[in-house]
Amino acid sequence: MPDTPAAAPADRRRPQEAPLVVSLNSSGIYLGIGLGTVIGGLSLSSGLGLTYALGAVLAVVALAWLVVTARAADVRTTEEGR
The missing domain is CATH 1.20.5 (Single alpha-helices involved in coiled-coils or other helix-helix interfaces)
Structure with missing residues (x-):
């Protein structure tokens, strides 16, 4: 490789x-x-109230996804570096 x-x-x-x-x-x-x-x-x-609430929920979900995938990438990188 x-x-x-x-x-x-x-x-x-x-x-x-x-x-x-x-x-x-x-x-x-x-x-x-x-x-x-x-x-x-x-x-x-x-309605606009639901739009703002949905936007906030989607932002939190996206942030959680980034944290989880970043941690998984760190684990894989650490294991490959051994």
Whole structure:
């Protein structure tokens, strides 16, 4: 295996899978845009109070997701570095 840091992007660690990584990334972006449109439309039809509350809940969920995935990445990086 080439000398690639453990924190390198997946397309650099496995160059043969770069097209798959790019397509999955694009699919995730499109899914997020679609879900955001649906959730935003539903919350706006319910009133501004619900829109702000839903925005706060989604922000907390996103922050929790970042914390969990960052910790998982730290554990994987530590295990690969041994």
